[in-house]
Amino acid sequence: MVRSSDGPDDELGDSDDEALSWAGDEEQGRAAPRLGSTSDEVVPAAEPAPSEPPGSRRRSVVTGALVVPYLAITVGWILAVQQLSSGSVSIFTEVLWQFGEFLAMLAAPAWFAATLSLTRDSRPLVRLGWLALGLAVLVPWPVILRLLAALQTAGGAS
Amino acid sequence: MIVVPLVFAVLFALALVMPVSDLLALPEVYAFYGIGDAVPWAVLVAAIATPVVLYVLALLLGRGRPPFARALVFTVALAASFALYFGYVALVAAIQPPITF
Numbered sequence: 001m002v003r004s005s006d007g008p009d010d011e012l013g014d015s016d017d018e019a020l021s022w023a024g025d026e027e028q029g030r031a032a033p034r035l036g037s038t039s040d041e042v043v044p045a046a047e048p049a050p051s052e053p054p055g056s057r058r059r060s061v062v063t064g065a066l067v068v069p070y071l072a073i074t075v076g077w078i079l080a081v082q083q084l085s086s087g088s089v090s091i092f093t094e095v096l097w098q099f100g101e102f103l104a105m106l107a108a109p110a111w112f113a114a115t116l117s118l119t120r121d122s123r124p125l126v127r128l129g130w131l132a133l134g135l136a137v138l139v140p141w142p143v144i145l146r147l148l149a150a151l152q153t154a155g156g157a158s
Numbered sequence: 159m160i161v162v163p164l165v166f167a168v169l170f171a172l173a174l175v176m177p178v179s180d181l182l183a184l185p186e187v188y189a190f191y192g193i194g195d196a197v198p199w200a201v202l203v204a205a206i207a208t209p210v211v212l213y214v215l216a217l218l219l220g221r222g223r224p225p226f227a228r229a230l231v232f233t234v235a236l237a238a239s240f241a242l243y244f245g246y247v248a249l250v251a252a253i254q255p256p257i258t259f
Contacts, residue, residue, distance in 0.1 A: 107237035142247070145252045
C-alpha cells in the first residue's frame with residue numbers, strides 16, 4: 001500500500017512494512033513504518049535519582065568523627081570496672097554490681113547505636129548534639145580520677 | 159504498650175538499691191571513723207536522683223515510638239545510670255578525707 005514491490009524478494013519485507021503503516025502516513029510525512037525502527041540509536045538512560053538524601057554526607061562525617069571518642073570511652077569503662085569493687089559480702093549486691101559494670105561497659109556503644117538508629121531522619125546537628133551529650137555523660141570518671149590521683153602522687157613524690 | 163516501661167521500672171528500681179544502701183550506710187561508716195562531718199550528701203542524693211531522672215527522661219523520649227525503640231532508649235538510660243553511679247562511687251572515694259585513728 002505504501003511502497004510498490006519490485007520483485008518477489010521484496011514481497012515479505014513490503015508486507016511487514018504494510019502491516020506497520022497506516023493509510024495516509026505518507027501525506028503526514030511518515031514514510032517509515034511506525035514500528036520496527038532501523039536506527040541503532042541508544043536512548044540515554046534517565047539520570048538515576050540520588051540515593052542519598054541531602055545532608056547525609058555531612059551526617060556520615062559527623063558520625064565517623066565521633067567513633068574514636070566513643071571507642072575511647074568504651075575502653076575507659078572496661079578499664080574502670082577492673083578497678084571497682086562492691087566490697088559487699090551479699091550475693092545480691094555482688095550480682096547487681098556485676099550487672100551494673102556490664103551495663104556501664106555497654107553504655108557508650110549503646111548510646112552511639114541508639115543515636116544512629118533514632119536520629120536517622122533528623123538533621124545532622126541533632127545527631128551531633130545527642131552524640132556530644134553522650135560523650136559528656138559517659139565520661140569514665142573512675143579511670144580519670146585514678147589517673148589524676150596517680151599524677152598528684154607522682155607530683156608530690158618528685 | 160505498658161510492658162516496656164514496667165519492665166524497665168523494675169530494672170531502674172534495682173539501679174536504686176545501691177545508692178539507697180550507700181545513703182543509709184555511708185554516714186554511719188563516716189561517723190565511726192570520725193569523719194562524720196565530711197559525708198558527701200550532695201553526691202549521695204545525686205546518686206539516688208540519677209536513675210529516677212533518667213527513667214523519666216527515657217519515658218518521655220520513648221513516647222510515641224515503637225516498642226523496640228522504647229526499649230533501646232530505656233536500655234541506654236539504664237546503662238548511663240549505672241555508669242554515672244560508678245562515677246559517683248569513684249568521686250566519693252576521691253574526696254574522702256584521710257582516716258586517722
